[in-house]
Amino acid sequence: MSTYFCWLIIPLLMKENGATPFDIxxxxxxxxxxxxxxxxxxxxxxxxxxLCPDTICxxxxxxxxxxxxxxxxxxxxxxxxxxxxxLLVQESFALAFFWSICEYLLSNEIYQGETNQKMSxxxxxxxxxxxxxxxxxxxxxSAFGYSFSLYFSALIVMVAxxxxxxxxxxxxxxxxxxxxxxxxxxxxxxxxxxxxxxxxKGLSPxxxxxxxxxxxxxxxxxxxxxxxxxxxxxxxxxxxxxxTVYGTVAVFGNQYIxxxxxxxxxxxxxxxxxxxxxxxxxxxxxxxxxxxxxxLGQFSYWQYKQIxxxxxxxxxxxxxxxxxxxxxxxxLCVLAIPIGIISGYDLxxxxxxxxxxxxxxxxxxxxMSECVGELTCCLCPLFAGLIATQTDDRKWALWFxxxxxxxxxxxxxxxxAITIILERFDKQKESDEIExxxxxxxxxxxxxxxxxxxxxxxxxxxxxxxxxxxxLDKEEGADEKSPEExxxxxxxxxxxxxxxxx
Numbered sequence: 001m002s003t004y005f006c007w008l009i010i011p012l013l014m015k016e017n018g019a020t021p022f023d024i025x026x027x028x029x030x031x032x033x034x035x036x037x038x039x040x041x042x043x044x045x046x047x048x049x050x051l052c053p054d055t056i057c058x059x060x061x062x063x064x065x066x067x068x069x070x071x072x073x074x075x076x077x078x079x080x081x082x083x084x085x086x087l088l089v090q091e092s093f094a095l096a097f098f099w100s101i102c103e104y105l106l107s108n109e110i111y112q113g114e115t116n117q118k119m120s121x122x123x124x125x126x127x128x129x130x131x132x133x134x135x136x137x138x139x140x141x142s143a144f145g146y147s148f149s150l151y152f153s154a155l156i157v158m159v160a161x162x163x164x165x166x167x168x169x170x171x172x173x174x175x176x177x178x179x180x181x182x183x184x185x186x187x188x189x190x191x192x193x194x195x196x197x198x199x200x201k202g203l204s205p206x207x208x209x210x211x212x213x214x215x216x217x218x219x220x221x222x223x224x225x226x227x228x229x230x231x232x233x234x235x236x237x238x239x240x241x242x243x244t245v246y247g248t249v250a251v252f253g254n255q256y257i258x259x260x261x262x263x264x265x266x267x268x269x270x271x272x273x274x275x276x277x278x279x280x281x282x283x284x285x286x287x288x289x290x291x292x293x294x295x296l297g298q299f300s301y302w303q304y305k306q307i308x309x310x311x312x313x314x315x316x317x318x319x320x321x322x323x324x325x326x327x328x329x330x331x332l333c334v335l336a337i338p339i340g341i342i343s344g345y346d347l348x349x350x351x352x353x354x355x356x357x358x359x360x361x362x363x364x365x366x367x368m369s370e371c372v373g374e375l376t377c378c379l380c381p382l383f384a385g386l387i388a389t390q391t392d393d394r395k396w397a398l399w400f401x402x403x404x405x406x407x408x409x410x411x412x413x414x415x416x417a418i419t420i421i422l423e424r425f426d427k428q429k430e431s432d433e434i435e436x437x438x439x440x441x442x443x444x445x446x447x448x449x450x451x452x453x454x455x456x457x458x459x460x461x462x463x464x465x466x467x468x469x470x471x472l473d474k475e476e477g478a479d480e481k482s483p484e485e486x487x488x489x490x491x492x493x494x495x496x497x498x499x500x501x502x
C-alpha cells in the first residue's frame with residue numbers, strides 16, 4: 001500500500017518540477033532495476049539462512065519509510081529532479097528486502113496441501129493494498145500536498161513494522177492435522193445425512209453406496225493439477241508473459257499517468273483533475289486484481305495451461321489500442337477491470353511456478369522471479385518513456401505495450417511448440433517401454449509349477465505323525481521310573497517266599 005501510494009505521488013511530483021517522460025521512466029528504472037538485481041542475492045541469503053528472514057523484512061520497512069520522509073523533506077522547498085534518483089535507491093533496497101523474502105517466509109509457513117489457497121490470499125491482500133494506495137494517492141495529493149502525502153506513506157510502513165509476525169514456523173512439509181480431522185468429521189456427517197435421505201427415497205444399498213462415493217470425487221475445476229515433467233519449460237513460458245503483461249501494466253502505472261495528464265483525461269461530471277482519474281483507474285485495476293487472486297485460489301483447473309498465456313496477451317494488446325484512442329474517463333475505468341484480472345492471473349501463475357521449485361533452490365527461484373518482475377518494471381517504463389520523449393508523442397508509450405505483446409505471443413508460441421514436442425516424445429518413450437516390457441513377458445512366460453497334491457498330503461500326514469509321536473514319547477518318559485524304584489516295589493496281595501533248604 002505504501003509503495004504504490006508513493007508511486008502515484010512521485011510521477012506527478014516530478015512532472016510538476018519539469019521532468020520529461022524519460023525522466024519519469026528513469027526514476028522507475030533505477031528503483032525497480034536495483035531491486036531486480038538484488039533480489040536473487042537476497043533470496044540466496046534467505047535460503048542459506050545467513051540472516052533471519054523476518055529481520056530482513058523489517059529492515060526493508062525502515063528503508064521504505066526513510067525514503068518517503070527524505071523525498072518529502074527535500075521537496076518542501078527543492079525543485080531539482082536529480083536528487084530524487086539518489087533518494088529512490090533506498091526504496092530499491094527496501095523492496096528487495098521485502099518481496100521475495102516475504103514470499104519465502106509464506107511458502108515455509110503454509111501447511112502442506114494449502115499452497116494455492118493461502119498464496120492467493122497473500123496475493124489478494126497485497127493487491128488490495130496497492131488498490132487502496134492508488135485510490136488514496138490522488139485525492140490526498142490534491143487535498144494535502146505532496147509532502148504530507150509522503151509522510152502518510154511512511155506512517156503506513158511503520159504500522160507494518162510493528163504488526164509483522166515474529167518467529168515464523170516452518171510447516172510446509174506438515175499437513176494441517178486439525179483441519180483434516182475437521183473436514184473428515186464434516187464429510188462423515190454429510191454422508192450420514194445423505195444416506196438417511198436416500199434410504200427414505202427407497203434406494204437400494206448398492207445405489208446409495210454409488211452416490212455416496214461420488215460425493216468424494218473432485219470436479220474438473222478443483223481437481224489437483226500435478227506438476228508437469230517439463231516444469232522448466234512451463235516456468236520459462238510463464239516468465240515470458242510475466243515480462244510482457246507485468247511490463248505493460250507497469251507502463252500504465254508510470255507513463256500512462258503522464259499521458260492522462262497531457263491529454264486531460266478526467267471523470268466527466270465528477271472531477272476535473274487527471275490525477276483523481278488516474279487514482280480511480282489504477283485503483284480499479286488492483287481491486288480487480290485482488291478479486292482475480294481470490295477466484296483463482298478456489299480452483300486449480302487454470303494451472304499449467306499454456307494456451308491461456310497467449311489469450312491474455314491478445315486481450316492486453318487490444319486494451320492498449322483502446323487506451324490510445326479513447327478519452328472518456330468512465331469508459332476507460334471499465335477497461336481497467338480486465339487489465340486487473342489479466343495481471344492477477346499473471347502474478348498468481350508466477351508465484352505458483354516459483355514456490356513449486358525444490359526446497360533447496362526455492363529461495364533462489366523466488367529471487368529470480370522477483371528479479372524478472374522488477375527488471376520488467378525497470379526496463380519497460382524506461383524504454384516507453386524514451387520512445388515518447390524522442391517522438392514527442394505520449395501515445396508511443398502505449399504503442400510500446402502493444403509491440404511488447406506481439407513479441408510475447410511469438411515467444412510463447414515457440415516455447416509451447418517445444419513443450420508439446422518434448423511431451424509427445426516422453427509419452428512415446430513411455431509407451432515403447434511398456435510395449436517392450438509386455439513383449440519380454442510374453443517371450444519369457446512364468447511357467448506354472450505342477451504341485452503333486454498326494455505328495456503334499458503325505459508330507460502333512462507325516463508331519464502330523466511326527467508331532468504325535470513326539471508327544472507320546474514325552475508322556476512315556478514322564479511315566480517311566482528308575483530301576484532302583486522298580487526293585488523296591490513289591491506286588492500287593494502276594495506272600496513273601498523264602499528260599500527252601502535242601
